[in-house]
Amino acid sequence: MRRPFLLVFFIIGSVLILSAQYQDRFKITWIEPGSGVTLPELDAFDSTEGTVGVLNASGPIKTEGHPFFTALGINGRACVNCHQPTYGMSVSTSGLMERWRTTDGKDPVFAAFDGSNCPGLPQEKESSHSLLLKRGLFRIPLSWPPKNADGSPKPVEFSIEVVRDPTGCNTSPQYGLKSADPTISVYRRPRPAANLKYVVSGGRPIVLKTGTLADVDPETGSPVSMNLMSDAREPSLKTQAVSAIMGHEQAHEPPSRQQIEQIVEFESQVYVAQQAHIFGGPLAVAGGPPGLGVTALRDHRAGVLGDNESDPVFGLFTAWKGNDYYRASVARGADIFMFRQFWLRDATHINSIGLGNPLKRTCATCHNSQMTGQDLSAGWVDVGTTNYPTWTEPSAESSELPVFKITCNRDADPHPYLGRVVYTTDPGRALISGRCVDVGSIVMQQLRGLAARAPYFANGSAKTLREVVDFYDRRFDMKLADQEKEDLINFLGAL
Amino acid sequence: MRRFGLFILGTIVALGQQRNFVACPIVRDTETVPCFLAEYEGETYYLGIQQDITSDFHPPQLKHEVLVEGRVAPGPRVCGGIPLQPLSISVLKEVNLACSTLLPAEPGLDAPPAPRGPGPSSRRAEDGSGAKRPPREPLTGRQEFTVPYAFNDDYLEYAANQVVTEAAAYAKRIGASNVKVSGYRATTVLSNGNHLVEKTGLAEKRAQNITTVLRGLGVARIVTESKNEPEPGDGQNDPSRRRVTIVVTP
Numbered sequence: 037m038r039r040p041f042l043l044v045f046f047i048i049g050s051v052l053i054l055s056a057q058y059q060d061r062f063k064i065t066w067i068e069p070g071s072g073v074t075l076p077e078l079d080a081f082d083s084t085e086g087t088v089g090v091l092n093a094s095g096p097i098k099t100e101g102h103p104f105f106t107a108l109g110i111n112g113r114a115c116v117n118c119h120q121p122t123y124g125m126s127v128s129t130s131g132l133m134e135r136w137r138t139t140d141g142k143d144p145v146f147a148a149f150d151g152s153n154c155p156g157l158p159q160e161k162e163s164s165h166s167l168l169l170k171r172g173l174f175r176i177p178l179s180w181p182p183k184n185a186d187g188s189p190k191p192v193e194f195s196i197e198v199v200r201d202p203t204g205c206n207t208s209p210q211y212g213l214k215s216a217d218p219t220i221s222v223y224r225r226p227r228p229a230a231n232l233k234y235v236v237s238g239g240r241p242i243v244l245k246t247g248t249l250a251d252v253d254p255e256t257g258s259p260v261s262m263n264l265m266s267d268a269r270e271p272s273l274k275t276q277a278v279s280a281i282m283g284h285e286q287a288h289e290p291p292s293r294q295q296i297e298q299i300v301e302f303e304s305q306v307y308v309a310q311q312a313h314i315f316g317g318p319l320a321v322a323g324g325p326p327g328l329g330v331t332a333l334r335d336h337r338a339g340v341l342g343d344n345e346s347d348p349v350f351g352l353f354t355a356w357k358g359n360d361y362y363r364a365s366v367a368r369g370a371d372i373f374m375f376r377q378f379w380l381r382d383a384t385h386i387n388s389i390g391l392g393n394p395l396k397r398t399c400a401t402c403h404n405s406q407m408t409g410q411d412l413s414a415g416w417v418d419v420g421t422t423n424y425p426t427w428t429e430p431s432a433e434s435s436e437l438p439v440f441k442i443t444c445n446r447d448a449d450p451h452p453y454l455g456r457v458v459y460t461t462d463p464g465r466a467l468i469s470g471r472c473v474d475v476g477s478i479v480m481q482q483l484r485g486l487a488a489r490a491p492y493f494a495n496g497s498a499k500t501l502r503e504v505v506d507f508y509d510r511r512f513d514m515k516l517a518d519q520e521k522e523d524l525i526n527f528l529g530a531l
Numbered sequence: 532m533r534r535f536g537l538f539i540l541g542t543i544v545a546l547g548q549q550r551n552f553v554a555c556p557i558v559r560d561t562e563t564v565p566c567f568l569a570e571y572e573g574e575t576y577y578l579g580i581q582q583d584i585t586s587d588f589h590p591p592q593l594k595h596e597v598l599v600e601g602r603v604a605p606g607p608r609v610c611g612g613i614p615l616q617p618l619s620i621s622v623l624k625e626v627n628l629a630c631s632t633l634l635p636a637e638p639g640l641d642a643p644p645a646p647r648g649p650g651p652s653s654r655r656a657e658d659g660s661g662a663k664r665p666p667r668e669p670l671t672g673r674q675e676f677t678v679p680y681a682f683n684d685d686y687l688e689y690a691a692n693q694v695v696t697e698a699a700a701y702a703k704r705i706g707a708s709n710v711k712v713s714g715y716r717a718t719t720v721l722s723n724g725n726h727l728v729e730k731t732g733l734a735e736k737r738a739q740n741i742t743t744v745l746r747g748l749g750v751a752r753i754v755t756e757s758k759n760e761p762e763p764g765d766g767q768n769d770p771s772r773r774r775v776t777i778v779v780t781p
Contacts, residue, residue: 241748242696244584247687248740249747379633382594390688392581392590394558394633396565447732453594455626 065122066135069107069114069144072100078330080311081122085487085529089311089320090121090230091330097302103295104302109285112144115277115299118174118226118284124308124485125230129172129496136162136169149286150175154205154221167203167436171496173223174284175205176266178467180218185254192470193448196220199459200432200439222462223437224266224494230308231484234408236261236273237339244413245385246469262414266478266494269468273300307333308485310530316362319530325370327351328530333407333484340406348374349400349409350531362526368519369527373399378514382426382453384418384477393453399508408482409531415480416465418451420511421493423476424459428497428507437461437495444472451475462495487529501525548603549767550576550615551721553623555630556591559610561642566610567591569599571722576601577612578620580642584689589620593630596623598682598727600719600770611640619770621682670701678741678775682719683729685737687744695741698777699748709780710750714738714757717772718764728761729773735759741775 065081067073075097079090099105104115119125127145135143146165148155151174157164167173180196181189198206198213205221206212213220239259243250250259251271262268270276277299281287291299307330312318320329327336327350342349353370356363380386381394386402395401402417403409411417420426429435442463444456451458451472458475466474478494492498498507505524509516516524550571556578557568564581567590578599579588591597601615608614676698678691687695702710714737716729734757742755762772 242687242692242744244689244692247685247692249744252747387592390584390589392558392565392567393592393594394565395581396560447730449624450626452592452624453626 066131066138067099067105067116067120067122069105069112069116070100071105074098075121079121081488083124083310083488084490086310086314086316087312088124088485088488089307089309089330090125091307091334092305093307093334094301094305102298102302103291104299107144107285108281108291108295109287111147111149111286113147113285115229115280115285117143117145119229121308122488124488125228125306126226126485126489127172128489129170129491129499132169132172136165141165147284147286150177150284153203153223154208154211156204156208156210167223167496171223171436172225172491173496174226175203176222176224177205177211177219177283178222178269180213180220180467182468182470190470193472194442194444194466194470194475196463197441197443198438199441200435202436203438206438206440220440220463220467221438222467223496224462225491225496227265227481228308228485228489229303230306231333231408231482232273232303232306233338234333234405235263235410235482238263238405238412240413245389245416246414250414262416263410263479267465267468268414268416268479273303277303307331308488309333310485310487313362313526313530316360316366316526316530324355325351325353325366327407336407338407339412341412342374342400342404342406344374344398344400347406349404349406365523365526366530369523369525369530372516372520372524373403373527376514376516376520378512380512383420384452384473386417388452388473402480403483408484410480410482416474416477417480418453418464418474418476418478420476421495421497421507422460422462422464422478423451423454426511427461428493428495429461432459435461442466442472442475448472464494483528483531486531501528504528549601549722550603551598551600551719551766551769552723553596553598553721553727555627555632556593556595556597557632557634558593559634559640560636561610561640562636563642564645566612566640566642568610568612569597571599575612577609577614578618580610580645582646586646587690588618589688591620592622593633594626594628595630596625596627597621598623598719610642619681621684621770624683672781674698674701674779676701676777676779677771678737678777679770680737680773680775682727682770682773683733685733685740687740695744695777696748698779699745699750702745702750702779703748705779705781707750707752707779707781709778710745710753711776711778711780712738712742712745712753712755713776713778714741714755715762715772715774715776716759717762717769717774719769720764720766722766726764731759737775741777745777 077092077095080087107114118127120127123131145151148159151168152164153167181192201207239261241259253260253272260271264270270279274296277296278290281291309330353367356367377396379394380397387393405412421428432439440460442458444450450456460476463475465477492504498504505521552571554569559566566580567578569576598621601618604614604616676694678694714734716734719727738755738757742753
């Protein structure tokens with residue numbers, strides 16, 4: 037009887053000691069615009085799983101006067117408000133809740149324009165910011181119909197109707213679909229502004245998934261990856277920066293060329309990855325898996341398709357197939373990710389592009405780009421998080437997100453698996469392309485530094501990596517055993 | 532007269548071997564990759580296996596009917612079905628929830644060797660070795676490129692995408708004086724005698740899409756035309772008439 041007691045005592049004690057060490061070594065920091073701090077070349081921050089690393093490959097960054105860290109608009113926000121190093125260059129709900137308490141909701145991250153459920157709501161109330169505080173979601177107001185670069189309306193293949201509007205924004209006479217400037221508000225997570233050489237690589241003239249021309253960089257004329265943002269609406273880091281400053285920061289004047297170049301230069305040299313696990317210790321170790329840690333991200337070539345036999349998406353984990361419990365679990369998780377087959381079905385832009393439905397493959401079939409696990413081709417996919425019936429909301433009646441009814445025109449191709457009428461909480465790429473086939477398709481996200489930036493999915497519906505794994509298990513009937521789930525979670529948490 | 536008789540006989544034999552039908556696809560799991568099958572008049576036909584986006588065969592999809600246009604090929608059954616070769620597969624666009632048959636693996640019903648494993652791979656499906664194709668003789672003079680399509684579809688599949696890219700590269704290399712893009716829609720004659728006609732406006736849409744892509748790839752002096760009247764079908768070569776042609780003139 038005494039031994040189990042001692043074992044439990046030992047484990048609890050170890051957790052407390054290790055946690056205290058991490059707390060002492062890595063203070064959680066919220067960088068405010070204009071704070072003038074200097075970011076070290078390599079920084080490390082506490083996360084629920086251990087330590088996330090942030091590498092400034094070009095050396096220490098002085099933030100004073102730097103446009104990424106300086107408010108350029110009227111609401112006091114800078115890029116850093118939503119892209120905090122502490123949270124893997126994104127922002128987590130735990131960090132946002134802490135910030136709400138610390139500032140009594142006055143931090144610019146809670147700006148009425150998009151840091152609240154709708155600008156017309158009473159801003160002092162926590163409930164007016166519930167989607168940001170509970171799910172990490174910012175409001176993304178998008179013009180409807182979508183517009184071409186010259187401002188002319190794009191042709192659209194469907195009509196859209198607001199079925200449920202819990203935030204009030206889509207039916208608002210001022211901000212909604214029937215306002216003077218018809219707008220659809222969707223709610224999405226900010227993506228990490230890091231590891232971006234991988235995100236922007238791989239531009240090809242013709243998008244494999246649509247058979248149409250890829251967008252081009254307006255400055256260079258070269259085709260772009262179309263993997264930026266949830267809906268690929270901005271072609272380059274420069275246009276994205278301008279759009280974010282004019283929108284999220286509510287600037288009246290566009291930033292200067294020099295400011296844009298500074299922002300892009302900063303974003304292009306910052307790398308984020310998990311560096312240590314609270315029990316497993318350092319992850320980027322000599323002789324260990326070559327893909328772990330921030331320096332691996334800095335040094336690896338971008339735009340490389342994983343090879344399942346010799347050079348997998350995140351490198352080989354064979355060195356960890358030993359007796360160490362945590363490392364062996366991560367290695368098994370890597371094998372599940374690469375080799376555990378299941379029936380991938382009804383996923384638009386995967387099954388529908390000539391691969392067949394269903395498709396007996398693995399996680400890495402779609403998450404195929406080395407080092408980040410995005411899709412190497414333009415990566416918008418309807419994996420089912422946004423569209424009924426596989427969506428992540430409990431029901432249309434209790435959804436925290438707006439619900440839209442999409443009705444495809446008779447002469448348009450329907451959604452490949454849901455037909456001509458689709459209920460969705462976020463039409464995704466379709467709000468940009470105007471195409472029925474794109475309803476619910478969201479650009480795949482990179483899988484690095486995950487432990488620091490919960491919740492997950494573009495709609496913040498998975499609070500933990502466990503919930504991510506559970507979603508896929510349910511969605512694709514993977515029949516994962518509990519041990520397999522734990523292994524996958526450990527693997528994802530190590531990235 | 533004798534030659535004409537032989538021609539008629541040959542046509543009858545060919546039509547006798549031709550199978551053009553619309554059906555729900557059937558997916559048969561195996562120890563390796565799944566096989567895709569379809570049934571017609573009580574017989575099961577083998578369509579192909581799961582491969583890669585770069586392969587010639589793109590499998591059908593559950594939740595959709597498939598238009599099968601193929602000729603009975605000699606040889607044993609594959610995965611329990613009679614093989615068809617040549618074969619054209621078109622996934623019909625409307626959702627049909629009745630198309631849902633996924634059969635478990637069974638001993639003795641094996642898929643042919645699959646050229647690739649389950650995850651992503653830099654290997655290509657064409658030969659499974661990763662070896663590059665030998666270089667072709669450079670093109671010269673007036674060239675016609677044919678962009679194929681599935682039935683009622685304007686999606687540029689991977690192989691079609693390669694054709695357009697090649698045509699664009701050629702037109703730019705020779706500084707083409709004229710690039711003529713012609714879009715067509717066609718008719719398929721089913722084995723039961725029914726005719727399926729591609730939708731109105733598709734020929735124009737195909738041609739416009741290709742023109743847009745060619746322009747985006749830097750091709751100039753493009754003339755676009757489309758033939759809205761559907762190409763007639765003969766039940767044998769109907770897939771080849773669903774097309775866009777790109778004629779590049781030096």
